[in-house]
Amino acid sequence: MVDQSITGAAGKVAEGDRSGRARLVIVLLCVALALSMFLSLRSGASDASAVAVIRDWLTGTMPDDAALGARDRLIVYDIRMPRVLLGVLIGAALAVSGAVMQGLFRNPLADPGLIGVSAGSSLGAVAVIVLGTTWL
Structure with missing residues:
Protein backbone atom coordinates (compact mmCIF):
# COMPACT_ATOMS: atom_id res chain seq x y z
CA MET A 1 0.00 0.00 0.00
CA VAL A 2 1.33 3.42 -0.92
CA ASP A 3 1.15 6.22 1.61
CA GLN A 4 -0.34 9.21 -0.16
CA SER A 5 -0.23 11.73 2.66
CA ILE A 6 0.76 15.26 1.81
CA THR A 7 3.01 17.15 4.17
CA GLY A 8 3.91 20.78 4.28
CA ALA A 9 2.01 24.05 4.23
CA ALA A 10 0.60 23.53 0.74
CA GLY A 11 -1.12 20.29 1.73
CA LYS A 12 -2.89 21.64 4.83
CA VAL A 13 -6.56 22.49 4.61
CA ALA A 14 -7.80 25.42 6.62
CA GLU A 15 -9.07 23.62 9.74
CA GLY A 16 -11.04 26.62 10.95
CA ASP A 17 -13.26 26.62 7.87
CA ARG A 18 -13.93 22.90 7.95
CA SER A 19 -14.57 22.63 11.70
CA GLY A 20 -16.88 25.67 11.73
CA ARG A 21 -18.89 24.30 8.84
CA ALA A 22 -19.04 20.86 10.45
CA ARG A 23 -20.30 22.36 13.71
CA LEU A 24 -23.00 24.28 11.86
CA VAL A 25 -24.11 21.13 10.03
CA ILE A 26 -24.20 19.14 13.29
CA VAL A 27 -26.24 21.83 15.04
CA LEU A 28 -28.69 22.04 12.13
CA LEU A 29 -29.06 18.25 12.05
CA CYS A 30 -29.70 18.17 15.81
CA VAL A 31 -32.37 20.85 15.43
CA ALA A 32 -33.96 18.89 12.57
CA LEU A 33 -33.91 15.73 14.71
CA ALA A 34 -35.56 17.51 17.66
CA LEU A 35 -38.18 19.05 15.37
CA SER A 36 -38.99 15.73 13.72
CA MET A 37 -39.21 14.04 17.13
CA PHE A 38 -41.64 16.70 18.34
CA LEU A 39 -43.74 16.45 15.20
CA SER A 40 -43.86 12.67 15.62
CA LEU A 41 -45.09 13.11 19.20
CA ARG A 42 -47.69 15.62 18.09
CA SER A 43 -49.07 13.99 14.94
CA GLY A 44 -51.85 11.46 15.12
CA ALA A 45 -55.53 11.04 15.91
CA SER A 46 -55.21 12.61 19.37
CA ASP A 47 -56.51 16.15 19.71
CA ALA A 48 -53.63 17.28 21.96
CA SER A 49 -52.42 20.71 20.92
CA ALA A 50 -48.76 21.39 20.30
CA VAL A 51 -48.74 24.09 22.99
CA ALA A 52 -50.22 21.68 25.54
CA VAL A 53 -47.63 19.01 24.72
CA ILE A 54 -44.77 21.52 25.09
CA ARG A 55 -46.19 23.00 28.31
CA ASP A 56 -46.74 19.56 29.83
CA TRP A 57 -43.28 18.37 28.87
CA LEU A 58 -41.42 21.50 30.03
CA THR A 59 -43.23 21.97 33.34
CA GLY A 60 -43.28 18.31 34.32
CA THR A 61 -46.58 18.76 36.12
CA MET A 62 -48.41 16.03 37.94
CA PRO A 63 -51.42 14.42 36.22
CA ASP A 64 -53.88 16.44 38.35
CA ASP A 65 -52.88 19.86 37.01
CA ALA A 66 -51.41 18.81 33.67
CA ALA A 67 -51.99 20.72 30.46
CA LEU A 68 -52.88 17.45 28.75
CA GLY A 69 -55.80 15.25 29.69
CA ALA A 70 -55.27 11.73 31.02
CA ARG A 71 -56.04 10.16 27.64
CA ASP A 72 -53.69 12.49 25.78
CA ARG A 73 -50.90 11.93 28.33
CA LEU A 74 -51.29 8.19 27.87
CA ILE A 75 -51.12 8.51 24.09
CA VAL A 76 -48.18 10.92 24.05
CA TYR A 77 -46.02 9.46 26.82
CA ASP A 78 -46.84 5.75 26.78
CA ILE A 79 -47.41 5.09 23.08
CA ARG A 80 -45.71 7.75 20.98
CA MET A 81 -42.68 8.63 23.12
CA PRO A 82 -41.25 5.07 23.26
CA ARG A 83 -41.82 4.70 19.51
CA VAL A 84 -40.03 7.96 18.74
CA LEU A 85 -37.11 7.26 21.10
CA LEU A 86 -36.71 3.73 19.75
CA GLY A 87 -36.69 5.08 16.20
CA VAL A 88 -33.96 7.58 17.11
CA LEU A 89 -31.86 4.92 18.87
CA ILE A 90 -32.20 2.44 16.00
CA GLY A 91 -31.31 5.11 13.46
CA ALA A 92 -28.24 6.10 15.48
CA ALA A 93 -27.16 2.46 15.81
CA LEU A 94 -27.51 1.91 12.06
CA ALA A 95 -25.57 5.10 11.33
CA VAL A 96 -22.74 4.11 13.67
CA SER A 97 -22.58 0.57 12.30
CA GLY A 98 -22.43 1.90 8.74
CA ALA A 99 -19.69 4.37 9.62
CA VAL A 100 -17.72 1.65 11.42
CA MET A 101 -18.02 -0.67 8.43
CA GLN A 102 -16.88 2.04 6.03
CA GLY A 103 -13.98 2.93 8.31
CA LEU A 104 -13.00 -0.69 8.85
CA PHE A 105 -12.83 -1.47 5.15
CA ARG A 106 -11.60 2.03 4.26
CA ASN A 107 -14.22 2.14 1.56
CA PRO A 108 -16.84 4.92 1.50
CA LEU A 109 -19.10 2.69 -0.60
CA ALA A 110 -19.02 -0.32 1.77
CA ASP A 111 -22.38 -1.94 2.38
Whole structure:
Protein backbone atom coordinates (compact mmCIF):
# COMPACT_ATOMS: atom_id res chain seq x y z
CA MET A 1 0.00 0.00 0.00
CA VAL A 2 1.33 3.42 -0.92
CA ASP A 3 1.15 6.22 1.61
CA GLN A 4 -0.34 9.21 -0.16
CA SER A 5 -0.23 11.73 2.66
CA ILE A 6 0.76 15.26 1.81
CA THR A 7 3.01 17.15 4.17
CA GLY A 8 3.91 20.78 4.28
CA ALA A 9 2.01 24.05 4.23
CA ALA A 10 0.60 23.53 0.74
CA GLY A 11 -1.12 20.29 1.73
CA LYS A 12 -2.89 21.64 4.83
CA VAL A 13 -6.56 22.49 4.61
CA ALA A 14 -7.80 25.42 6.62
CA GLU A 15 -9.07 23.62 9.74
CA GLY A 16 -11.04 26.62 10.95
CA ASP A 17 -13.26 26.62 7.87
CA ARG A 18 -13.93 22.90 7.95
CA SER A 19 -14.57 22.63 11.70
CA GLY A 20 -16.88 25.67 11.73
CA ARG A 21 -18.89 24.30 8.84
CA ALA A 22 -19.04 20.86 10.45
CA ARG A 23 -20.30 22.36 13.71
CA LEU A 24 -23.00 24.28 11.86
CA VAL A 25 -24.11 21.13 10.03
CA ILE A 26 -24.20 19.14 13.29
CA VAL A 27 -26.24 21.83 15.04
CA LEU A 28 -28.69 22.04 12.13
CA LEU A 29 -29.06 18.25 12.05
CA CYS A 30 -29.70 18.17 15.81
CA VAL A 31 -32.37 20.85 15.43
CA ALA A 32 -33.96 18.89 12.57
CA LEU A 33 -33.91 15.73 14.71
CA ALA A 34 -35.56 17.51 17.66
CA LEU A 35 -38.18 19.05 15.37
CA SER A 36 -38.99 15.73 13.72
CA MET A 37 -39.21 14.04 17.13
CA PHE A 38 -41.64 16.70 18.34
CA LEU A 39 -43.74 16.45 15.20
CA SER A 40 -43.86 12.67 15.62
CA LEU A 41 -45.09 13.11 19.20
CA ARG A 42 -47.69 15.62 18.09
CA SER A 43 -49.07 13.99 14.94
CA GLY A 44 -51.85 11.46 15.12
CA ALA A 45 -55.53 11.04 15.91
CA SER A 46 -55.21 12.61 19.37
CA ASP A 47 -56.51 16.15 19.71
CA ALA A 48 -53.63 17.28 21.96
CA SER A 49 -52.42 20.71 20.92
CA ALA A 50 -48.76 21.39 20.30
CA VAL A 51 -48.74 24.09 22.99
CA ALA A 52 -50.22 21.68 25.54
CA VAL A 53 -47.63 19.01 24.72
CA ILE A 54 -44.77 21.52 25.09
CA ARG A 55 -46.19 23.00 28.31
CA ASP A 56 -46.74 19.56 29.83
CA TRP A 57 -43.28 18.37 28.87
CA LEU A 58 -41.42 21.50 30.03
CA THR A 59 -43.23 21.97 33.34
CA GLY A 60 -43.28 18.31 34.32
CA THR A 61 -46.58 18.76 36.12
CA MET A 62 -48.41 16.03 37.94
CA PRO A 63 -51.42 14.42 36.22
CA ASP A 64 -53.88 16.44 38.35
CA ASP A 65 -52.88 19.86 37.01
CA ALA A 66 -51.41 18.81 33.67
CA ALA A 67 -51.99 20.72 30.46
CA LEU A 68 -52.88 17.45 28.75
CA GLY A 69 -55.80 15.25 29.69
CA ALA A 70 -55.27 11.73 31.02
CA ARG A 71 -56.04 10.16 27.64
CA ASP A 72 -53.69 12.49 25.78
CA ARG A 73 -50.90 11.93 28.33
CA LEU A 74 -51.29 8.19 27.87
CA ILE A 75 -51.12 8.51 24.09
CA VAL A 76 -48.18 10.92 24.05
CA TYR A 77 -46.02 9.46 26.82
CA ASP A 78 -46.84 5.75 26.78
CA ILE A 79 -47.41 5.09 23.08
CA ARG A 80 -45.71 7.75 20.98
CA MET A 81 -42.68 8.63 23.12
CA PRO A 82 -41.25 5.07 23.26
CA ARG A 83 -41.82 4.70 19.51
CA VAL A 84 -40.03 7.96 18.74
CA LEU A 85 -37.11 7.26 21.10
CA LEU A 86 -36.71 3.73 19.75
CA GLY A 87 -36.69 5.08 16.20
CA VAL A 88 -33.96 7.58 17.11
CA LEU A 89 -31.86 4.92 18.87
CA ILE A 90 -32.20 2.44 16.00
CA GLY A 91 -31.31 5.11 13.46
CA ALA A 92 -28.24 6.10 15.48
CA ALA A 93 -27.16 2.46 15.81
CA LEU A 94 -27.51 1.91 12.06
CA ALA A 95 -25.57 5.10 11.33
CA VAL A 96 -22.74 4.11 13.67
CA SER A 97 -22.58 0.57 12.30
CA GLY A 98 -22.43 1.90 8.74
CA ALA A 99 -19.69 4.37 9.62
CA VAL A 100 -17.72 1.65 11.42
CA MET A 101 -18.02 -0.67 8.43
CA GLN A 102 -16.88 2.04 6.03
CA GLY A 103 -13.98 2.93 8.31
CA LEU A 104 -13.00 -0.69 8.85
CA PHE A 105 -12.83 -1.47 5.15
CA ARG A 106 -11.60 2.03 4.26
CA ASN A 107 -14.22 2.14 1.56
CA PRO A 108 -16.84 4.92 1.50
CA LEU A 109 -19.10 2.69 -0.60
CA ALA A 110 -19.02 -0.32 1.77
CA ASP A 111 -22.38 -1.94 2.38
CA PRO A 112 -23.58 -5.01 4.32
CA GLY A 113 -23.32 -7.15 1.18
CA LEU A 114 -19.55 -6.76 1.35
CA ILE A 115 -19.32 -9.08 4.36
CA GLY A 116 -22.15 -11.42 3.37
CA VAL A 117 -25.01 -10.12 5.48
CA SER A 118 -27.42 -10.24 2.54
CA ALA A 119 -26.48 -13.80 1.62
CA GLY A 120 -26.69 -14.93 5.25
CA SER A 121 -30.13 -13.43 5.74
CA SER A 122 -31.31 -15.03 2.50
CA LEU A 123 -30.05 -18.40 3.73
CA GLY A 124 -31.92 -17.94 7.01
CA ALA A 125 -35.13 -16.97 5.22
CA VAL A 126 -34.93 -19.98 2.90
CA ALA A 127 -34.24 -22.28 5.86
CA VAL A 128 -37.33 -21.02 7.70
CA ILE A 129 -39.48 -21.33 4.57
CA VAL A 130 -38.31 -24.87 3.79
CA LEU A 131 -37.93 -26.30 7.29
CA GLY A 132 -40.63 -24.32 9.07
CA THR A 133 -40.39 -22.66 12.46
CA THR A 134 -40.94 -25.74 14.63
CA TRP A 135 -37.22 -26.57 14.82
CA LEU A 136 -36.40 -23.11 16.20
